[in-house]
Amino acid sequence: MPGPSRRPTIKDVAHACGLAPSTVSNALADKASVTAETRARVLAEATRLGYRASSLARGLRLHRTWTVGALVADISNPFFAEIVRGIEDALWAQDYSLVICSTDYDPRKEAAFLHLLLDKRMDGLILASTASDSDEVPRLRQRGVPYVLLNRRHRSQPSDYVGSDNAAGTAAAVAHLAELGHRRIGFICGPTQSSAAGERLDGYRREIRRRFRRIDPALVLPGDYSSERGAAAADCFLAMDRRPTAIVAANDFMALGAMARLQERGLSVPRDISLTGFDDNVIAGLPWVRLTSVRPHSRDLGSRAAALLLSRIGAPPVAPAEVILPADLILRATTAPPLD
Amino acid sequence: MPGPSRRPTIKDVAHACGLAPSTVSNALADKASVTAETRARVLAEATRLGYRASSLARGLRLHRTWTVGALVADISNPFFAEIVRGIEDALWAQDYSLVICSTDYDPRKEAAFLHLLLDKRMDGLILASTASDSDEVPRLRQRGVPYVLLNRRHRSQPSDYVGSDNAAGTAAAVAHLAELGHRRIGFICGPTQSSAAGERLDGYRREIRRRFRRIDPALVLPGDYSSERGAAAADCFLAMDRRPTAIVAANDFMALGAMARLQERGLSVPRDISLTGFDDNVIAGLPWVRLTSVRPHSRDLGSRAAALLLSRIGAPPVAPAEVILPADLILRATTAPPLD
DNA sequence: GTTCAGTAGAAAATCGATTTTATTGCAAGT
DNA sequence: ACTTGCAATAAAATCGATTTTCTACTGAAC
Numbered sequence: 202m203p204g205p206s207r208r209p210t211i212k213d214v215a216h217a218c219g220l221a222p223s224t225v226s227n228a229l230a231d232k233a234s235v236t237a238e239t240r241a242r243v244l245a246e247a248t249r250l251g252y253r254a255s256s257l258a259r260g261l262r263l264h265r266t267w268t269v270g271a272l273v274a275d276i277s278n279p280f281f282a283e284i285v286r287g288i289e290d291a292l293w294a295q296d297y298s299l300v301i302c303s304t305d306y307d308p309r310k311e312a313a314f315l316h317l318l319l320d321k322r323m324d325g326l327i328l329a330s331t332a333s334d335s336d337e338v339p340r341l342r343q344r345g346v347p348y349v350l351l352n353r354r355h356r357s358q359p360s361d362y363v364g365s366d367n368a369a370g371t372a373a374a375v376a377h378l379a380e381l382g383h384r385r386i387g388f389i390c391g392p393t394q395s396s397a398a399g400e401r402l403d404g405y406r407r408e409i410r411r412r413f414r415r416i417d418p419a420l421v422l423p424g425d426y427s428s429e430r431g432a433a434a435a436d437c438f439l440a441m442d443r444r445p446t447a448i449v450a451a452n453d454f455m456a457l458g459a460m461a462r463l464q465e466r467g468l469s470v471p472r473d474i475s476l477t478g479f480d481d482n483v484i485a486g487l488p489w490v491r492l493t494s495v496r497p498h499s500r501d502l503g504s505r506a507a508a509l510l511l512s513r514i515g516a517p518p519v520a521p522a523e524v525i526l527p528a529d530l531i532l533r534a535t536t537a538p539p540l541d
Numbered sequence: 542m543p544g545p546s547r548r549p550t551i552k553d554v555a556h557a558c559g560l561a562p563s564t565v566s567n568a569l570a571d572k573a574s575v576t577a578e579t580r581a582r583v584l585a586e587a588t589r590l591g592y593r594a595s596s597l598a599r600g601l602r603l604h605r606t607w608t609v610g611a612l613v614a615d616i617s618n619p620f621f622a623e624i625v626r627g628i629e630d631a632l633w634a635q636d637y638s639l640v641i642c643s644t645d646y647d648p649r650k651e652a653a654f655l656h657l658l659l660d661k662r663m664d665g666l667i668l669a670s671t672a673s674d675s676d677e678v679p680r681l682r683q684r685g686v687p688y689v690l691l692n693r694r695h696r697s698q699p700s701d702y703v704g705s706d707n708a709a710g711t712a713a714a715v716a717h718l719a720e721l722g723h724r725r726i727g728f729i730c731g732p733t734q735s736s737a738a739g740e741r742l743d744g745y746r747r748e749i750r751r752r753f754r755r756i757d758p759a760l761v762l763p764g765d766y767s768s769e770r771g772a773a774a775a776d777c778f779l780a781m782d783r784r785p786t787a788i789v790a791a792n793d794f795m796a797l798g799a800m801a802r803l804q805e806r807g808l809s810v811p812r813d814i815s816l817t818g819f820d821d822n823v824i825a826g827l828p829w830v831r832l833t834s835v836r837p838h839s840r841d842l843g844s845r846a847a848a849l850l851l852s853r854i855g856a857p858p859v860a861p862a863e864v865i866l867p868a869d870l871i872l873r874a875t876t877a878p879p880l881d
Numbered sequence: 882g883t884t885c886a887g888t889a890g891a892a893a894a895t896c897g898a899t900t901t902t903a904t905t906g907c908a909a910g911t
Numbered sequence: 912a913c914t915t916g917c918a919a920t921a922a923a924a925t926c927g928a929t930t931t932t933c934t935a936c937t938g939a940a941c
Contacts, residue, residue, distance in 0.1 A: 221921045256661045258897035261597045277626040286617040301641045321596045461828045488801045489829035561891045598927035
């Protein structure tokens with residue numbers, strides 16, 4: 202048994218061919234100055250020895266790693282998992298690979314990961330978890346590190362950005378409910394730090410104002426994307442004198458939490474109250490759930506972000522671009538005309 | 542605006558201090574041969590310049606990358622997402638990072654990713670998607686690359702392995718149903734290439750044989766982990782002369798598919814037929830579903846695999862180890878005594 | 882005063898590739 | 912015969928770190 206053997210280097214190939222390493226390099230890179238005969242010999246020896254160039258050494262020399270890093274809040278959340286899958290697919294097509302970091306919404310962890318990725322000289326970064334006011338973002342731009350913000354804008358630093366048309370998504374949900382005849386439509390917000398959550402709220406307000414002139418601030422409840430807060434919001438709506446006949450939630454988890462609580466209390470969805478979510482989580486499509494929801498095409502979000510990033514790498518700096526993907530309302534079984 | 546500036550190198554720090562690069566390196570590594578005063582000066586300059594060592598250069602020199610690669614079938618599948626999260630957590634604690642590759646169960650893609658990771662000189666690999674008969678696995682061992690098999694054994698190559706006690710999981714499900722009084726218990730298999738799926742079938746057979754002496758082969762239906770095949774299996778069971786009073790599915794998706802189909806056909810779960818799943822997917826716990834399922838502790842699976850891998854890296858080779866984590870039956874609302 | 886040991890730091894080698902520059906051999910041109 | 916030009920390959924520099932080896936200097940011992 203021939204113990205763990207060192208991987209062959211370009212020197213080994215050169216030695217086996219009786220050539221210099223530089224010639225082997227040129228041969229493998231299909232440079233013109235190498236004879237066809239020599240090239241063939243090199244190729245043969247290289248495959249015989251199982252030679253594969255070290256990305257480490259090549260990266261050091263070329264200042265490229267063919268690797269990008271992605272900061273997401275939590276890969277075990279299906280929304281991010283889907284995004285990551287989209288990123289991966291786009292990278293795979295160009296022989297790039299992906300380092301993934303779950304930050305748990307913790308700015309300290311986020312900064313630590315960022316430095317780790319920078320130390321590893323990633324060719325670019327996709328930021329899907331960064332707080333909207335992080336100091337790190339302007340620093341990245343200043344250093345000239347390519348990066349794309351995904352579904353989260355930065356407060357002050359203009360940046361390449363890929364996101365869903367969040368506002369249009371909630372607006373479509375409100376429009377759908379209004380056309381069913383609803384007049385009192387409640388809203389459960391996402392976390393305030395998230396720019397996407399802000400846009401979802403904006404879409405709600407815009408459409409409510411457009412159709413009914415005024416917004417009832419009592420119908421807008423805070424939330425944090427968790428099902429528990431969704432349930433709490435449902436309680437809150439139920440306790441109101443003139444309770445809403447429909448609820449728009451800023452994401453599916455909260456909608457699901459609200460739906461469960463509503464049913465616990467003996468209300469029927471959508472007979473007694475209509476409900477919409479956002480994200481079109483797999484759960485929304487389940488036959489037992491059938492939640493009307495806004496689909497943000499998360500996988501596309503990821504692949505578009507990766508494509509944009511790749512186009513920036515190795516290219517001269519240009520003005521930041523924005524890619525906004527449509528968010529479609531998927532009609533299912535949780536909306537109906539109001540009772541009265 | 543001071544355009545995109547080159548990252549400072551150890552030479553820059555050395556120059557700023559009026560020292561040699563080697564001295565700076567020694568100072569930052571807390572070597573004894575450097576004066577406290579010099580060390581302080583180096584530290585000050587390093588932080589002032591924002592110097593961080595290139596992992597690329599260091600990796601080339603030290604033959605370490607502080608990065609591991611994971612091959613999973615599909616990161617957008619919650620089961621793998623959960624595993625990956627576990628891996629990440631364990632790596633993060635030791636300043637390692639993770640390159641993630643979704644192979645889509647495609648052996649060609651799998652081999653391509655593997656070579657990519659090897660070219661990048663990963664310190665180790667976690668294989669959660671590899672076919673049980675892949676030639677690559679023995680090659681890895683021969684080359685001395687540390688790797689851990691996760692939830693999939695290799696046919697012939699003894700390897701470090703981390704997995705759930707799949708057999709005990711399905712056995713527990715069967716035992717639970719038998720104690721409720723069920724005598725005819727059907728089984729929907731996973732894909733045949735998966736060793737984990739094989740173990741789940743084994744657990745079913747073992748417990749059936751132990752309690753009822755003989756196995757009715759008609760009650761064991763093929764499957765592939767998809768909800769469609771679960772639904773098809775339900776149809777198949779329903780069409781039988783003496784249909785089973787309970788069904789054990791090798792995973793949740795198939796159980797869910799079967800459950801939906803059963804209800805479509807007007808059957809009630811668990812009154813008319815009992816049902817159990819495997820994986821304890823988030824969906825199983827939903828208030829509208831409440832599927833009794835076996836929980837494999839996926840996140841632990843990931844973190845244990847990462848821990849085992851890390852213990853192998855840089856250590857002398859030893860005989861392969863196996864880590865088997867318990868799989869617990871989570872009782873919910875889809876099992877009840879049989880009608881007759 | 883000379884040797885010796887020890888110390889702090891500098892210089893050089895190294896990791897494995899790529900790229901630039903140098904060298905060799907050969908044929909053509911004058 | 913002697914340069915000139917070209918083609919094929921070799922040698923050397925480079926990327927940015929670490930590690931080994933070397934050097935200069937200090938102070939103590941004989």
